[in-house]
Amino acid sequence: MLHEHSLTALRDMLRRREISSTELTRHCLDRIAQHKNLNAFVTVDESGAMSAAAAADEQLARGEADLLTGVPIAHKDIFCTRGILTTCGSKMLENFVSPYDATVVERFHQAGSVTVGKTNMDEFAMGSSNETSFFGSVRNPWDPNRVPGGSSGGSAAAVAACLVAGATGTDTGGSIRQPAAFCGLTGLKPSYGRVSRYGMIAFASSLDQGGPITRNAEDAALMLQCMAGFDPRDSTSINAPTPDMTTLLGTEVRGLRLGLPKEFFDTSVDGEVLEKVRESLAVLERLGATLVDVSLPNSAAGIPCYYVIAPAEASSNLSRFDGVRFGHRSEHAEELVDLYENSRAEGFGEEVKRRILIGTYALSAGYYDAYYLKAQKIRRVIAQDFETAFEQCDVIVGPTSPTTAFPLGAKTQDPVAMYLNDIFTNTVNLAGLPGLSVPCGFDTAGLPVGLQLIGKFMDEASLLSTAHQLQQETDWHQRMPEGC
Amino acid sequence: MEFECVIGLEVHAQLMTQSKIFSGSSTAYGASANTQACAVDIGLPGVLPVMNRQAALMAATFGLAVGATVNPVSVFARKNYFYPDLPKGYQISQYEIPVVSGGSLEITTEAGTKTIRITRAHLEEDAGKSLHEDFHGMTGIDLNRAGTPLLEIVSEPDLRSPAEAVAYLKKLHTLVRTLKICDGNMQEGSFRCDANVSIRPRGEAALGTRTELKNINSFRFVERALHHEIDRQISVVEAGGAIVQETRLYDPDADLTRPMRGKEEAHDYRYFPDPDLPPLVIDEADIALIRSQLPELPDARQARFVSDYQLSEDDAAQLTGQSEIADYFESAVEHAQGESRLTANWINGELMSWLNKSDIGILDSPVTPAMLGQLICRIQDKTVSGKIAKQVFAALWEGDSDGDVDAVIQSKGLTQITDTDAIAQAVNDVIAGFPDQAEQVRAGEEKVIGFLVGQVMKATSGKANPQAVNELLKKQLLD
Amino acid sequence: MSISEKDVLRVAHLARIRVSSDELGDYQEGLSGILSLVEQMHDCDTDGVEPMAHPQDIQLRLREDQVTEPDQRDAMQESAPQVDEGLYLVPRVIE
Structure with missing residues (x-):
């Protein structure tokens, strides 16, 4: 079936004109409608997609194919898109239409891809289960009673259910990698600064990065190729050329030193998850990689540090949602203070409000040094731990998440338990490094397990080629959920 | 307290x-x-x-x-x-x-x-x-x-x-x-x-x-x-x-x-x-680049105005209070062939008062530094008196004769009468016309001579050189 | 570590989020739980460590001083809750 093909394969089929973009896009839209129960999309842009597909077909007929001409993709609803809703999973932006396109969205336009819609997400990307969305929970295609992970849960569910072959996500503490792991996908969080943040609604500016969620590493490389690159509109964008990720995929893992931090392989991790991770490492070892024991001694401080820095930045980033220039405005706004307090109380959900409050607290007079400044110091300690570990290895490996996908509602009453999902992912954001989750097996419940690869700064190529080599030897990434 | x-x-x-x-x-x-x-x-x-x-x-x-x-x-x-x-x-x-x-x-x-x-x-x-x-x-x-x-x-x-x-x-x-x-x-x-x-x-x-x-x-x-x-x-x-x-x-x-x-x-x-x-x-x-491009700062300029142009501290301070005024001054002095103090007086006095009256900045002054400089030259060479110069300035302000100072003086007939005969004629007329006052002067009441000077100036529409008139009256009445 | 009701209200006002009296307890509990987690930071020795504000060690890029944005008021105000004569309207502000 058409939808079973990878992004790269579809791209090639379009180029060879074996299929048309109109046909493929129609197929995707039909599947999205069939799988509405997953709640993967907030907005489906049927007319926009069909006209983009028609234009792509004309372009293909002229033999002028760009990187992704005619390929349907979906954007996480955190990326601003001109002309269609951008909600960020929030009531606050329920009716918000951005007057401009995010740089990432623009680049996909330029590459010729067809945007079929905007995917569901945790509200303002704050969550690890996609249950904080104002538009309802997303279901995991592998088990509809379980979460898809978050915050890019809609993107992960859409790709896992083969509604689209690739989707964008964003990752502030694990929001690409954890849902990729929960849904059996390949998800890449690039190095901080690799992908422009312009037009990507900010959660925690010093941690946020956009990246691809796809079925395999080859597709992730292709999407990254499209997304990455210098953007003068983002002062933290790195002014360096993007290597050709797709040609680097062939790099052998022979001689590659894989570092296993002992802190990532302790008893807090589900036994089956550890087992699958070790099995995949054995595959890589067989391909000539060497396994090295390393240590990231301060990882335990990662979660507390992250839950100061991310909410602190968020508390400031989300101040612009005040009911004055855009977004939800309360009907109870007689006085200015009511306009602010009621619009924000009504427009934001519980988790977002909790994080704004904790972030405000951490920055407030008398607490700044003990919380925010302390967290910034720990951040350096954590970054230095990675540097030290990378003296002994090329790529750090471990589980993406301590468990596989958990049941809907299991952790919604306990924010702290939810936060601990990010224990292996958020230190990577704190250090600004690239991280990738690749499928490495299934537990006995039939749920996917993710292996996380962490690279040196700007070394996405090693992560993608390692994942690609693993995928030449394994077929976990080719399995599909029942009924999809 | x-x-x-x-x-x-x-x-x-x-x-x-x-x-x-x-x-x-x-x-x-x-x-x-x-x-x-x-x-x-x-x-x-x-x-x-x-x-x-x-x-x-x-x-x-x-x-x-x-x-x-x-x-x-x-x-x-x-x-x-x-x-x-x-x-x-x-x-x-x-x-x-x-x-x-x-x-x-x-x-x-x-x-x-x-x-x-x-x-x-x-x-x-x-x-x-x-x-x-x-x-x-x-x-x-x-x-x-x-x-x-x-x-x-x-x-x-x-x-x-x-x-x-x-x-x-x-x-x-x-x-x-x-x-x-x-x-x-x-x-x-x-x-x-x-x-x-x-x-x-x-x-x-x-x-x-x-x-x-x-x-x-x-x-x-x-x-x-x-x-x-x-x-x-x-x-x-x-x-x-x-x-x-x-x-x-x-x-x-x-x-x-x-x-x-x-x-x-x-x-x-x-x-x-x-x-x-x-x-x-x-x-x-x-930093080095910015330093090399720094303009002369107001304090330094004030000090230079005092030393190079022999201005008083007050005049220099007034002129350098705005860099545009200081620029105007330096340009006008050049056109006035270096006559700095008179130029400073004119800027701080006449020009400022006109600017304030019209509520405009010096950059919008209809009287340019070149015009003012030229006018100062005509005062210096005695073509016009200081008092007449104010009339010329007013005409220049209104845009007469396209700002040509000499043309304004000519067209309005404001050239100072330096012709001694013409002044002598006027002096004699005034002595004849005011015999009482002339007698008072002769009797030693020298103060009254001012009145007679005024009458001569009036008779010559201010174009006579007041100093020359004064001297001539004294010569006629006291010698 | 627990946070007092008074602190919750102080922070909620700073953040301009209305917290009603029946929500107060939940917030107090939720925030206290997070703070207990956050307190674990203090197990980590950071003596002599420089704070790290940015994940990269880069300097600010500067753009040339050029006007590149034309008037886009209509597009910018399409999503605005209340505008009149091009102005965003808010309840009367008294200085």
Whole structure:
């Protein structure tokens, strides 16, 4: 079936004109409608997609194919898109239409891809289960009673259910990698600064990065190729050329030193998850990689540090949602203070409000040094731990998440338990490094397990080629959920 | 008890960039509401700031001009608070590490010359404007000004009188205009001032509780507002009360200060480094380049005017109070073949009075430096008297004869009568016409000679050289 | 570590989020739980460590001083809750 093909394969089929973009896009839209129960999309842009597909077909007929001409993709609803809703999973932006396109969205336009819609997400990307969305929970295609992970849960569910072959996500503490792991996908969080943040609604500016969620590493490389690159509109964008990720995929893992931090392989991790991770490492070892024991001694401080820095930045980033220039405005706004307090109380959900409050607290007079400044110091300690570990290895490996996908509602009453999902992912954001989750097996419940690869700064190529080599030897990434 | 006041000023100078500090919107004044507010300025979701190079260079220029340290690395921070004219809910400013630290300005008042220390100057973005006219009982928000680059210049509390505060402010005003980093237009809010004011018994070292005075945006208001606030504080203390630390607004119509509503709650700005903006680096090479391009500073120019043009300190100070006036002077002197003192007198006197009457700046003066210089030459070569020159000046101001000085003199027949015969004729006529007065002079009442000179001048429509008339009368009546 | 009701209300006002009296307890509990987690930071020795504000060690890029944004008011105000004569309207502000 058409939808079973990878992004790269579809791209090639379009180029060879074996299929048309109109046909493929129609197929995707039909599947999205069939799988509405997953709640993967907030907005489906049927007319926009069909006209983009028609234009792509004309372009293909002229033999002028760009990187992704005619390929349907979906954007996480955190990326601003001109002309269609951008909600960020929030009531606050329920009716918000951005007057401009995010740089990432623009680049996909330029590459010729067809945007079929905007995917569901945790509200303002704050969550690890996609249950904080104002538009309802997303279901995991592998088990509809379980979460898809978050915050890019809609993107992960859409790709896992083969509604689209690739989707964008964003990752502030694990929001690409954890849902990729929960849904059996390949998800890449690039190095901080690799992908422009312009037009990507900010959660925690010093941690946020956009990246691809796809079925395999080859597709992730292709999407990254499209997304990455210098953007003068983002002062933290790195002014360096993007290597050709797709040609680097062939790099052998022979001689590659894989570092296993002992802190990532302790008893807090589900036994089956550890087992699958070790099995995949054995595959890589067989391909000539060497396994090295390393240590990231301060990882335990990662979660507390992250839950100061991310909410602190968020508390400031989300101040612009005040009911004055855009977004939800309360009907109870007689006085200015009511306009602010009621619009924000009504427009934001519980988790977002909790994080704004904790972030405000951490920055407030008398607490700044003990919380925010302390967290910034720990951040350096954590970054230095990675540097030290990378003296002994090329790529750090471990589980993406301590468990596989958990049941809907299991952790919604306990924010702290939810936060601990990010224990292996958020230190990577704190250090600004690239991280990738690749499928490495299934537990006995039939749920996917993710292996996380962490690279040196700007070394996405090693992560993608390692994942690609693993995928030449394994077929976990080719399995599909029942009924999809 | 005798009190002394302690004043520190915070001046917000809008930098004269074309575009905003973090966006490509225009900074031009006076556009229709919100037509110069792009996605970045209104803080749309997803937008990011990108810093304007010119704003950084202008800040560094100021630092060098006041002898401050231009910090090689400075950090932008977010100052968080909610206000409708602050679109993002935070202002991008500099907090712990500003672009400029230290420096000083020297001021001169009747009390003498004094050095006022500058604490710091930092870059930040301006807020928008709240328009309180009635919009269905609501306030309207115009964000055209939001994101205009500001340099906030903070002085140490070194000022001890409203007069010193005004002197400091004027000095700063001249400096930023000379440096061409701020147009100094106070009506348009390009140069704004807040003051921190406290009082203490004279001789005491500890500072009293201060109030912050806002909205004192003209030199006149500064002095009045400060006097009011100082008097208010003294009467509170003398009545046994205590000064409350608060922000007060100067109301120029009522001519009083009152506490600002809505600002009474304790501030907790939650400053933290802006994660969207890496540190601003100004390196040695930048500094060297800026230093090499610094214009002559007002103090140096004043000193040069005294030594090179033999002007009095007062004249030099007046001329260098605005760099455009000083420029005008130097150009006019050149056209006046080096006659500097007379040129200075004409600029500080006649020209200033015409400019004030017409309420225009010197750059818009219809009498150009070339015209004034030419006119000075005609005074010098006695073609016209000083008095007649004023008539010529007036004609030039009105645009007569396309500004050709000689043509004006010719066409109006204002050439001074230097022809002795013609003057002698007039003198004789006057002696004949006023025999009583002539007799008085002959009898020794020399004062009366002034009357006769006046009559001769009148008879010659002022064109006779008064000195020559005087001499001739004396010769006729006394010799 | 627990946070007092008074602190919750103080922070909620700073953040301009209305917290009603029946929500107060939940917030207090939720925030206290997070703070207990956050307190674990203090197990980590950071003596002499420089704070790290940015994940990269880069300096600010500067753009040339050019006007690149034309008037886009209509597009910018399409999503605005209340505008009149090009102005964003808010309840009367008293200075």
